[in-house]
Amino acid sequence: MKNKHFIVASALMISLGSFAQKDQIKAAEKALKNENPTEALASLGQAESLISNASEAEKAQYYFVKGNAHKALATKKTEVSKNLSAAAAAYQQVLSIEKAAGKSKFTEQAQTSLAEAKNDLVNAAIEAGKAKNYSVAADLLYAAYQADKSDMEKLYYAASYATNGEQFDRALEYYSELKKLNYSGEGTNYYAKNAVNDQEEFFGNTAAAKTDRDTKVRLKLYSEPRDEKVPSKKGEIYKNTALILVQQGKTDEAKKALTEAKTANPDDTSIMLAEANLYLELKDLATYKRLAGELLAKNPNDADLAYNIGVISSKTDAVEAEGYYKKAIEIDPKYTNAYLNLAILKLDGDKKFVDEMNKLGNSDKDNKRYEVLKKQRNEMFSSTLPYLEKAYELDPKNEDVANTLLNVYGALEMMDKKKALKAKLGK
Incomplete structure (x- = not known):
């Protein structure tokens, strides 16, 4: 009970x-x-x-x-x-x-x-x-x-x-x-221009986004549909993993991680590029150059690859980087970033000129040295001009290109061109 x-x-x-x-x-x-x-x-x-x-x-x-x-x-x-x-x-x-x-x-x-x-x-x-x-x-x-x-x-x-x-x-x-999770991030981004404001809009990167974009284009609500390929992020993932391990003093683990990545993804150039970058960070230039050469030999018509190796090379060897940027342009004459990086590479020495010029006094010797440096500096700016003008022609909405070109026109005292460009930019 x-x-x-x-x-x-x-x-x-x-x-x-x-x-x-x-x-x-x-x-x-x-x-x-x-x-x-x-x-x-x-x-x-x-x-x-x-x-x-x-x-x-x-x-x-x-x-x-x-x-x-x-x-x-x-x-x-x-x-x-x-x-x-x-x-x-x-x-x-x-x-x-x-x-x-x-x-x-x-x-x-x-x-x-x-x-x-x-x-x-x-x-x-x-x-x-x-x-x-x-x-x-x-x-x-x-x-x-x-x-x-x-x-x-x-x-x-x-x-x-x-x-x-x-x-x-x-x-x-x-x-x-x-x-x-075997994440790569590879895919396609879908864009189209809004018929009301003529501005390009991003719809997303899924099948549903593509269907939505294509439907609105058919209904004439949008125009000029554009698909943009998104490259694999695996190389970036393995590169960052390796660089963190190197920073933590775990170099062997970093090398092992990239070796395993290459074995699992033998055709992924982004992972091979990450391995090349690792050896550059380790100051093993011989291995870096060998790997970079092997990469381009396997993919001789890959403009992105040539460009990316140029970016990596620019950290230690400007001449080598210039060669890779020019290779990217040879493969794809409309490669805007290759033109821009070539210009930036050449402009990299400007600080050296400015520092020395500012230290000079008013003696005859200093004045003569100033004129020599000024001439060399102008030659440097002149050498960048074709690359910047081509980059601007290809991508007039690129603010980095436009601003760099404005600065070079100013340095070369090309005031008519500077004024015309400023008017175009609404400045």
Whole structure:
């Protein structure tokens, strides 16, 4: 008889607990309607210990309200990173619970809110990155990845921000996860011009984005569709992994990582390029040149490859870099960045001229030396002019090209050309 009374009492306690948690969830919903998310979370906190024994419907409702409360706090700019991450996690719980239960009362709203939270996380990460708060940016993007693990690009950029913030162990953890997922990032970006403002817009890089873009082009809402190939990021992942390992004094591990990457991806030139870059960082120029030569021999018509080797070579050998940039132009005469980098390579000596000229006095000897240096400096600027003008012809909207060309016109006292270019740029 005592056992029966005990069972009845226990059942009564569970029943009372169920009423209590329902009341707390209702109180939280009311607080949210009154735009008081802090009070809403306080009410939910009182129900938290009981939620594990709740029905699936109550659990879904609890997490949905919790997600809304955290999202509302983030909207009020209160601990944005923490609250957006918590909101995303809560909405995921809703989706998981209702999927397992075969219900969908909150699913559609949770999916929409999760997408909004993810978008807010990405935007907040961009702002943090601009402010050089790299650790915060990495947190936000990792939370965005956790919200949707199919979007591995967010994990890739979280790793990049962690690297920039010198959180190397964390970056290695993210890069390791990307390698396990066999992430490449290779794909196609879809663009088209808006018929209203004639501005090119990015539609995305998924099959759905392409369908959306193509439909709007057919309806003449957009024009001039453009597809842009996105190269593999595997080389960048392995390169950064290797460079971090080198910085940590783990050179053998770095070499091993790249060897394994090449074995698994024998045709991925970005990984071979990463290996060449590693040996350049290690000051093993003989191995670097051998690897760079092998790369170009295997891909003699790859302008991107020639250009990238030029970028790497520019760190130590300007003459060699110039040769690779010219090779890229030979393969693709419209390679804007190769023209620009050639010009920058030649302009690299300007500081040396300016420093020496500023140190000179007013003696006859100094004045003669000044004239010699001035002539040499003008010759340097003149040698860059064909490359800059060609780059500007190919890409007149490129601000780096336009500004560099303006400076060179000014240095050469070509004031008519400088004035005409400034007018074109609206300056």
